[in-house]
Each structure stands twice: as C-alpha cells, then as structure tokens.
Amino acid sequence: MSEELTKKVKDLVLEWGADKVGIADATLAEDPPHGHGEPFKIVKSAKSAIVYVLAYPDGALEVDHTDDLIHGGTFVAVQKMLNDELERIGLKLARYLEKQGYDATPLAPELPRDEKRWTGVMSLRYLGQLGGLGEVGQSNLLVTPEWGPRIQIGAVITDAPLQEDGPVLIDKVCKHCNKCVEKCPPRAISAENYPPYNYNINRCMWGVNGWYRLTKVEEPPRDWVEARPTAQIIIPKYERQYPQIKEYQDWEQRLGFIPLCCECMIHCTVGVKAAEKRRAKKSA
Numbered sequence: 001m002s003e004e005l006t007k008k009v010k011d012l013v014l015e016w017g018a019d020k021v022g023i024a025d026a027t028l029a030e031d032p033p034h035g036h037g038e039p040f041k042i043v044k045s046a047k048s049a050i051v052y053v054l055a056y057p058d059g060a061l062e063v064d065h066t067d068d069l070i071h072g073g074t075f076v077a078v079q080k081m082l083n084d085e086l087e088r089i090g091l092k093l094a095r096y097l098e099k100q101g102y103d104a105t106p107l108a109p110e111l112p113r114d115e116k117r118w119t120g121v122m123s124l125r126y127l128g129q130l131g132g133l134g135e136v137g138q139s140n141l142l143v144t145p146e147w148g149p150r151i152q153i154g155a156v157i158t159d160a161p162l163q164e165d166g167p168v169l170i171d172k173v174c175k176h177c178n179k180c181v182e183k184c185p186p187r188a189i190s191a192e193n194y195p196p197y198n199y200n201i202n203r204c205m206w207g208v209n210g211w212y213r214l215t216k217v218e219e220p221p222r223d224w225v226e227a228r229p230t231a232q233i234i235i236p237k238y239e240r241q242y243p244q245i246k247e248y249q250d251w252e253q254r255l256g257f258i259p260l261c262c263e264c265m266i267h268c269t270v271g272v273k274a275a276e277k278r279r280a281k282k283s284a
C-alpha cells in the first residue's frame with residue numbers, strides 16, 4: 001500500500017476540480033448489484049477504484065422542473081457539464097497513473113449503458129459507497145453527507161496499490177424518511193425493502209425516460225412493469241399508443257439522454273438540508 005501515491009492521487013483529483021474523492025478496494029466490487037460489470041474485466045489485476053464526485057450547483061435542482069425547456073436547459077445541461085468534467089478528470093488521472101507504471105482505466109460517468117439491462121459499465125454509486133463517499137440510500141442513489149444525492153460520480157480502476165477508505169458511511173447518511181419514496185411519481189422505490197431490492201427499474205424508466213411526463217399516466221401499465229429484462233423491450237408497443245414519446249426520442253437522439261424525472265434527487269432530505277445550510281452560511 002503506498003501512502004505517498006494515495007495522497008498524491010487524492011490531491012491531484014481535488015486540484016483538477018473534484019469536490020470529494022475516496023479509494024475503494026476493487027476486490028470488494030466483484031459481485032455488484034443489478035448485473036453491473038466487475039473491475040477485473042476492466043483492469044485484469046485491479047486493486048483499487050478511485051471514486052470522485054462533483055456536486056450540482058444547488059440552483060440546478062431548484063429550477064421549475066415542470067417546464068421542459070427550463071429543466072432541459074438547466075438540470076439536464078448541468079448533468080452533462082458535470083459528466084464532461086468527470087471524464088476529463090478520469091482521463092488525466094489514468095494517464096498520470098500509467099506514467100507511474102500502473103494500469104488505469106477511467107469509467108464513463110453516464111453513457112453508454114446496456115439499454116436492455118439499463119446498466120452502465122460498473123455501478124458508480126456502489127463504488128462510491130465502497131470508497132467511503134456516502135451511502136446508497138433508500139432512493140438507490142449515492143447519498144453523501146455534504147450534498148445528499150445531488151452529485152455525479154466518476155471513477156478510475158487501477159492496479160495501483162492505494163490505501164482504501166472503505167465503506168465507512170453505511171447506516172450513517174440516509175435518514176430513512178421515505179421522502180424519495182413519497183415523491184416518486186411511478187412508485188419505483190418502496191419503503192418496504194432495502195436497496196437494491198426496493199427499486200423497480202421498469203417503473204423508474206416510466207419516470208426518468210419521460211413516459212409519465214409525456215403521457216400524463218402516472219401508473220405504468222402492468223406488462224411494462226413486468227417486462228424482462230427491462231421495459232426497453234416493449235417500447236415499440238407503447239410508442240404506437242403514445243405518439244408524444246416520439247418527441248422525447250427525437251430529443252434523445254439529437255441531444256443524448258434526457259432524464260425527465262429527478263424527483264428522488266431533488267427532494268432527498270439530506271440534500272435539501274445540506275443546501276439550506278450552505279444558504280444560511282452564505283447569508284450569515
């Protein structure tokens with residue numbers, strides 16, 4: 001374990017603009033939830049995952065999300081900006097580690113994803129939890145003490161022997177207030193079970209992919225909820241039934257993924273309280 005290299009890596013990531021960084025033991029990410037990939041397919045002898053976050057400006061979460069143009073021109077645009085920054089940091093970090101003699105590969109913060117299973121290359125929120133940055137809360141989002149879930153996450157997998165921070169925030173961040181459950185329009189998260197088993201990906205797709213918003217139908221149809229591996233496979237059927245979805249797909253094709261629901265992120269009690277504290281500090 002190199003203490004000196006660990007410090008250097010963390011200092012660089014913060015210097016390059018990240019808000020927080022942690023080191024996860026890559027071997028702990030061998031069997032991630034939801035069929036995500038594992039680190040050894042990325043770096044054969046992976047030892048560590050360097051995980052870092054960038055926080056949304058609070059204003060981007062507090063705009064009028066019911067207005068498509070405002071939502072797309074602020075929250076969605078900021079999400080893309082944060083992901084671009086995370087990619088930039090990841091590439092610089094991987095190149096730095098290579099120069100020190102290690103293998104290192106950055107992960108894409110958002111896209112591409114396996115459209116059928118709706119998973120990315122690895123679960124970044126899970127890595128974030130393993131690296132001590134926060135806890136996967138009832139919302140299934142990574143909830144940090146500083147910003148709640150109002151963050152985007154990046155990671156680099158490496159065989160560099162870094163000192164891990166460990167999953168030190170489990171049971172310490174999420175308040176189990178169920179505000180996220182209450183606010184989720186298509187009931188994608190439940191209070192009855194624990195993450196990841198309380199999250200219904202098909203119901204979330206009805207929200208985040210705009211089906212709820214564009215059709216005004218809050219409850220997804222039964223065959224949508226029950227479709228396997230995910231509701232992606234029956235989209236053609238519902239495209240015919242709800243022509244307004246075509247509009248969303250055209251945007252998506254031109255502009256990339258547009259998450260049309262972020263209610264669990266906006267209303268998380270931890271994120272709201274943290275933003276209030278920042279505001280109070282500024283006006284003091």
Ligand code: SF4
Pocket residue numbers: 183184185186187188189203204205206207208261262263264265
């Ligand atoms: S993004 Fe929307 S639909 Fe998905 S879990 Fe969050 S609140 Fe529910």
Ligand code: SF4
Pocket residue numbers: 137138139140143173174175176177178179180181267268269270
């Ligand atoms: S809204 Fe409450 S229950 Fe949901 S993730 Fe945030 S703190 Fe946890």
